[in-house]
Amino acid sequence: MAMTMKGEVALPADRETVWAKLNDPEILKASVPGCQELEQVGDNAFRATVKLKVGPVGAVFKGAVELKDMDPPNGYRIVGQGEGGIAGFAKGSARVELTDAVEPAGGCLLRYEVEADVGGKIAQLGSRLINGVASKTAEQFFANFAAAIKN
Template identity: 55%
Template sequence: MELKEDVFIPAPRERVYDALNDPEVLRASIPGCEELEKTGENEFAAKVTLKIGPVKARFAGTVTLHPEAPPEKFSLDGQGNGGAAGFAKGGAVVTLDEEDGGTRLSYDARAEIGGKLAQLGSRLVQGTAKKLAAKFFASFADHVAQETSA
């Protein structure tokens, strides 16, 4: 599965970059996120409940950030294990460009999914992933914008 999108966030680039590394913001923005903690310099562990079509599962996963050229560009990779429901692993390259009144965030993500998730949800995965990403960025943008104006 591949996902390539961009989204405008009405906040300065530095702020956006920092927020992307802020467990509080991430926990509040990730749909279905139950737990999220920073386990190392650039490492996070999370528990997220996801529903894709008929498969609902609690995924335990880790994400590692690779700050290649902060705050313009970084990449990340991660994996999640949903037990009997299956597993997912993937990565993304994220670029942040300054624009009038905010930041343009572009990402290019790839993911491999396996198990029941892939079998039952294969038709739905792309659409669901798109929807979840949109949801994430909508609440992420809200958060960041609020904090910036505050």
């Protein structure tokens, strides 16, 4: 089942600081809800383990994430895939774009556009439930990320 999601978030730091934090494995691990492991395995490649619950289905997804089309400090594309055993699989990509926020607030505006495909038991739960969980997970990620930027 394919899904798309996009949005934007104002962050309380300049673009260079946000860029640095977006490329820090420890910050990302702390920001991703349910992330149990995020290990850098190459210049722009990571191995991840994330525990998720979608409705009645819970699973631990193990997969790989790669950062592509790097354009510091303006953005990149994230490509990833993961397997969750009988729960199913997830794969997709996200375009992340950073711009300076308009004064007087200052800071940085992060825009994202996600395309994902899920299959297996999770896909059988229906698009409404999956989209709701995806939106909530994205909101939690950005709340965690904004908190990490302040520290």
